[in-house]
Amino acid sequence: MVKLVLLHRADSIYGDVPEAQYDFPKAYLKAVSDGVGDWAIYYEPVKAGPKGYFAVAKIRQVIPNPAAEGRFLALVEPESFLEFDATVPRLIHGRPLESALGHVDGTPKAGGALQSAVRRLPEAEFARIVNLGLPPDLERDEATRYDPVQPGFADAPAVFERPVIERLTRRAYRDVAFRRKVRAAYDYRCAMSGLRLRNGGGRPEVQAAHIRPVADGGSDSVRNGLALSGTLHWMFDRGLVSVAEDATILVSRNKVPGDVVSRLINADNRLHTPGDPRDAPHPAYLKWHRENVFGQWTPDGSAPWD
Structure with a gap:
């Protein structure tokens, strides 16, 4: 299993329904099949809209697309899809969050891998992007949003950071x-x-x-x-x-x-x-x-x- 980035455009001509299925061509079949049973992050390219990295979901199964020969559908675990609380940009301080999209010195690459609809994602980079989009302290932030003093929160010295997957589920x-x-x-x-x-x-x-x-x-x-x-x-x-x-x-x-x-x-x-x-x-x-x-x-x- 491997974690992935799936490129998604809101104006896509394909049958993408992010919370249910991801439509892709045969060229990406091996990469997506390797991701079955693991998690993927959705990414909307800047030219298509303002979202950047915007959601996460778990891939349950890959099947041929019955409506389009030569295309496939990655089916999403129904209870896994979750949109980020805040969208995450591709670049932070001028450096890409995906190491595959940067040069050795950290400067971003142009074209090539950036345009790939499916990209493999190392565990550490997956965790970093999810933590930026769905912060570990989201529950505390919501609980104290309108009432800064909440029983059980005031005396806590720090937020207990649960593992990313535990939090997502x-x-x-x-x-x-x-x-x-x-x-x-x-x-x-x-x-x-x-x-x-x-x-x-x-x-x-x-x-x-x-x-x-x-x-x-x-x-x-x-x-x-x-x-x-x-x-x-x-x-x-x-x-x-x-x-x-x-x-x-x-x-x-x-x-x-x-x-x-x-x-x-x-x-x-x-x-x-x-x-x-x-x-x-x-x-x-x-x-x-x-x-x-x-x-x-x-x-x-x-x-x-x-």
Whole structure:
């Protein structure tokens, strides 16, 4: 097994879905096959967009692409994909983070390896890039973001730095990373009510909801997330509200009182989406929610409006 860098362009003509699959030609089959069972970092070249190194995922399997002869798909472990909290540039202080992209003196090379869609990545360089994109102290940073003094943190002399892979697979860490990315993508505004509420300490009241739960094959991609108020998050998880193909908000009218709808849902009845269209909900996740969750709630207790 070997760790990899996978070049990805948002405007790619190939069938890339970073959280699910990576489409590549036969020329890279040996390199990608060597990476099966190990982790890869996604990289967006500067000319294609501003991201740089932007996410990490584990490669589960390589199969022929059924839609394109001579191409292959690297399938991603469903629960492994995680976007970086902050994108990481290729160069820091003028030197590449990948040694293969630099000369002996550390100055960057041009062309050649830089343009390769798949690059092998040494363990130490993988760890360095991940640590820059997903810092070891991310949980502490989030916990003290709006309240600097937190029980259990104030007396800690230093952050315990867990091994990179342990951090990437730990649910508590992933939940923090997902929440930060989703709420920021929606500018801390509820996607259904349109409200941006903060408490007295400035803490955003909006929550991050998975459209398709991780337990049901969903990912921690921003495109599988919605920023929602607490009540609407509760309603969305129970299928009382959903989102149509045209971004219209769907409401289970026989289960939700009309006055509740008028108070909670924005007047135009349409979903507010992120400023960056690449962060907008993926149609496949919304379709899954409509087909598997929407309208299926059976009351098992009082609702928030009772």
